[in-house]
Amino acid sequence: MLQRHLKLAAMPTRPITAADREGDAAGHQARTFLISEQRRRFPFSYLNSIYEEMAIIVQERREADAPRMKPNPSKILEAILLVIETAEKSGRHATQFDIAKSIFLADYRHLLSYGRPITYDNFTAMKFGPVPSMTYDMLKPSFRWSVFSMPKAPWETRQINERMRQYFRPERSANRRKLSETDITALVQAFRDVKAMGFKKTSDFTHNLPAYLEAWNNRGDKKANDMDLRRLLPEFDDEMLSDLEHASLYSA
Structure with a gap:
């Protein structure tokens, strides 16, 4: 297993x-x-x-043949809320870049350390590096929150420049019953690392991952391309990949 x-x-x-x-x-x-x-x-x-x-x-x-996981929308929501909450407690702001990169790094590190990611989101190679796909969608102003039986996003946003939005004042704290202690530790540390490195260093670091390079260089005319989970792992076998895909179906 x-x-x-x-x-x-x-x-x-x-x-x-x-x-x-x-x-x-x-x-x-x-x-x-x-x-x-x-x-x-x-x-x-x-x-x-x-x-x-x-x-x-x-x-x-x-x-x-590249494996695909079933994302856990509930855990993605709690992960986003936790990152925004962490930013507010530390007196910092959280942009969509900060949140997406924090969740990507936390998922990636958690997968390497504990054999499973936090959110089971799938990663996409985009211009500014790897992006957790469903997380990215949920951060868009156009996201339909009716899928959560909610009228709107549980946080406020404001445009701070041409390409960045800030996320703040979450309506509630993250539900820690849906996140394990290791999930929380990984997410908080990832946000701290992203803010410490800043936009450029974080982008440079994630741009050098083999999985990103392969997906981005093979995107053709597309603006984004799915990353191969196998390229994120130092070693893998069919059983492990099957375990991950199967676990993602029952992670809620």
Whole structure:
């Protein structure tokens, strides 16, 4: 089970190696050779299109194999409230950048230390680094709070510049019965780290994660791209990934 993977905490993330790149290049060359060879041997347009489709399917299958977790909206809400609460108690402000990066770092560290994330949110590579996807949506002014049977967000916001909003005056404290002690410690420490590093250093740090680099560099024309959970782990196996996906279904 997940507990046997606690050793992940002491291990560094595995970078994308030259061997990985060579393997990707070799795979691409093999697919290209397959198509060109079949065109030479069978010069019929319908066969050409079949082999081209085969190459596309291979690539899509590889991308589809990336594990996806089911986010826990309730814990995401409490995590956001806790970060805003922590900011207010320390006399600091919390922007959407501070909150999203705090939850990303807390989830990531908690996964490495305890074998599970806090919110089970999925991560997306965006211009300013990794973003927990549902957290990002919940911080938008356009988010529909009716899914929580609430008329509006349980906090106030104000625009402080062209791209940043500040989040303050939460209507209530975070429900600590929905967050474990390790959840709370990870979230509070992550917020402190984000504020200590500031925008640029936090962005630089998260931009260098292999999972982010791979997703961002392969985004094509998209403004964002899903990150592969496997790239965030120093080592993994199918059982561990299956455990994570299964646990996310029952984390509420």
